[in-house]
Amino acid sequence: MTATMILTRPQAQSDSFAAEIAARWSAPLEVVISPLMLIVPLTPRIDSVDAVIFTSAHGVEAAQRLNIPKGIPAWCVGEKTGALAQEAGFVPHIGSGDADGLIASMIAARPQGRLVHLRGKHTRGAVKDRLRAAGLDCADVIAYDQQPQMLNNDAKRALDAQEPVIFPLFSPRTATILRKQGPFFAPVHVIALSQAVAEAFGYGSTRQIAVAKHPDMPAMLDATLDALHAHSGHRA
Secondary structure: OOEEEEEOOOHHHHHHHHHHHHHHOOOOEEEEEOOOEEEEEOOOOOOOOOEEEEOOHHHHHHHHHOOOOOOOEEEEOOHHHHHHHHHOOOEEEEOOOOHHHHHHHHHHHOOOOOEEEEEEOOOOOOHHHHHHHOOOOEEEEEEEEEEEOOOOHHHHHHHOOOOOEEEEEOOHHHHHHHHHOOOOOOOEEEEEOOHHHHHHHOOOOOEEEEEOOOOOHHHHHHHHHHHHHHHHOOOO
16 A cells, blocks of 8 residues: 655655655655644844754744854754754754753753743743753743644545554644644554654554654654554565
């Protein structure tokens, strides 16, 4: 049978993930791209900043849009965000792939000066609060909103069928938006970036959830390919 994979990140990020999968998967695969969040830029006031904190690619984009000075340190949640920060002219310090690891590394390093976390309106991890509790000077700047979107018609058709549908999910926010649009007729197999993402989606009789071994892109690709193999009977 032809496996179905529904990607819910913004178009550019979904296109990139689909291309990575296609490079390693030779069997038939139906890919549906149905972004569940619309990123809406905001224009907050930023008084001063000595270093920035990026917990998503959208934060890097916001820093460029808001003319944050280049050349300052950027504390980045993982390698992908770190690479984007470096391309944007910042000096990246790369975390282990999730907010907990990033916070731990920052507390250990104890950066000086004013830290600014450029984040979305909806967030988890309490980055600012935890850093301030550790004695670091940190401020939140809400630089964009993540507005929920409905699944598109192609995604709905796949979810109304009997074949399994694979959902790689990268954030608790996306997982929550998806869960609220259920229940789904098709068996759903979620590949979660972290345990927090898995818990946001929840477990049910038509749901199978696998958590990536590490909260990063290579592990998400590996886990997604494992799910495709399990449901299709083909090897990547």
